[in-house]
Amino acid sequence: MTALLEVKGLVKSYAGVHAVRDVSFAVRPGEILALIGPNGAGKSTCFNMLNGQIRPDVGSIKLAGEEIVGLPPRTVWRRGVGRTFQITATFSSMTVRENIQVALLSFHRRLWSMVGYAGASHRDEANELLALVGMQEQAERPCGELAYGDLKRLELAVALANQPRLLLMDEPTAGMAPKERVELMRLTAGIARDKDIGVLFTEHDMDVVFEHADEVMVLNRGQLVARGTPQQVRNDPHVQAIYLGDGLLYDPKHRKEAVQ
Numbered sequence: 016m017t018a019l020l021e022v023k024g025l026v027k028s029y030a031g032v033h034a035v036r037d038v039s040f041a042v043r044p045g046e047i048l049a050l051i052g053p054n055g056a057g058k059s060t061c062f063n064m065l066n067g068q069i070r071p072d073v074g075s076i077k078l079a080g081e082e083i084v085g086l087p088p089r090t091v092w093r094r095g096v097g098r099t100f101q102i103t104a105t106f107s108s109m110t111v112r113e114n115i116q117v118a119l120l121s122f123h124r125r126l127w128s129m130v131g132y133a134g135a136s137h138r139d140e141a142n143e144l145l146a147l148v149g150m151q152e153q154a155e156r157p158c159g160e161l162a163y164g165d166l167k168r169l170e171l172a173v174a175l176a177n178q179p180r181l182l183l184m185d186e187p188t189a190g191m192a193p194k195e196r197v198e199l200m201r202l203t204a205g206i207a208r209d210k211d212i213g214v215l216f217t218e219h220d221m222d223v224v225f226e227h228a229d230e231v232m233v234l235n236r237g238q239l240v241a242r243g244t245p246q247q248v249r250n251d252p253h254v255q256a257i258y259l260g261d262g263l264l265y266d267p268k269h270r271k272e273a274v275q
C-alpha cells in the first residue's frame with residue numbers, strides 16, 4: 016500500500032544541538048504509530064517539521080506522494096495534516112456544538128462570515144461528529160463546563176472536522192485519569208482505522224502506547240533507534256536501556272561509567 020506519509024532523512028539542528036538526525040519513516044492510512052523517547056529526544060521537533068511549523072535543514076516529507084517541506088502550517092493543515100496538542104484549544108464560552116461548527120466553517124473556508132452564522136451552519140455535520148465521539152448529549156453545554164476528558168474528546172472532534180488524512184497527536188492523554196486515557200485512545204484508534212486516517216502520536220504513558228499502537232518508533236538523541244510492534248519494542252534490550260530503564264545506560268560513555 017502507498018505510504019500516506021513518507022519522511023526521508025530529516026535533519027534539524029539548533030546552534031550546534033542536533034535535535035533531529037537523519038530520521039526516516041512512513042505511515043500508512045489507518046495506521047496508529049507511536050513516537051516515544053526520553054525528554055529532549057526530538058519528538059516535538061519532528062512533529063513541528065511534519066506540520067510545517069519548522070523547516071527541516073535537510074530532508075523530505077511527502078504526504079500522499081507530494082512534497083510538503085516549505086509549505087506554511089495552514090497549507091499543510093489544508094492538505095490534511097491535523098494536530099492536537101497537550102493543552103486543549105477550544106473556545107470556552109461557546110457550546111460544544113458551536114466549537115465544532117466553527118471548525119467546520121473554517122474547513123469549508125467561511126470563517127469570515129462566522130458572526131451570527133455558526134448557529135445554523137453545518138449543524139448536521141457537527142452532530143455527526145459529536146455522535147462519533149459520543150458527545151451528542153453535551154452539544155448545548157458551554158465548553159468551559161466540561162470535564163477534562165470530555166474536552167479532549169471535543170478536541171478530537173474539532174480535529175476531525177478538517178477531515179484529516181494524518182493526525183498528529185502530542186501526548187493526547189496527558190493530564191487524564193488512567194481509565195479515561197485508555198478510552199480516549201480506543202476511541203481515536205477506532206475512528207482512525209475506520210476512516211483510514213494515519214495517526215502519529217507521542218505519549219509518556221507506556222500502557223497507552225503498548226495497548227493502542229500498531230507500531231512504535233523510538234527516538235533517542237535525535238535518532239530513530241527502533242521501530243516495531245509493541246511486543247518487539249518492549250523486548251528490545253536497547254530500548255529498555257534507553258527509555259524504560261535508565262536513559263544514561265544507552266550512551267556508551269555513560270554505560271561504562273554506569274557499569275563500573
Ligand SMILES: Nc1ncnc2c1ncn2[C@@H]1O[C@H](COP(=O)(O)OP(=O)(O)OP(=O)(O)O)[C@@H](O)[C@H]1O
Binds near residue numbers: 034052055056058
Ligand atoms: N527552539 C529551540 N532552540 C534550541 N534548542 C532547541 C529548540 N527546540 C528544541 N531544542 C533542543 O532540541 C532537542 C530536542 O527537543 P524536543 O523538544 O524536540 O524533544 P522532545 O523529545 O519533544 O522532548 P520532551 O519530551 O521533553 O517534549 C533538545 O535538546 C532541545 O533542547
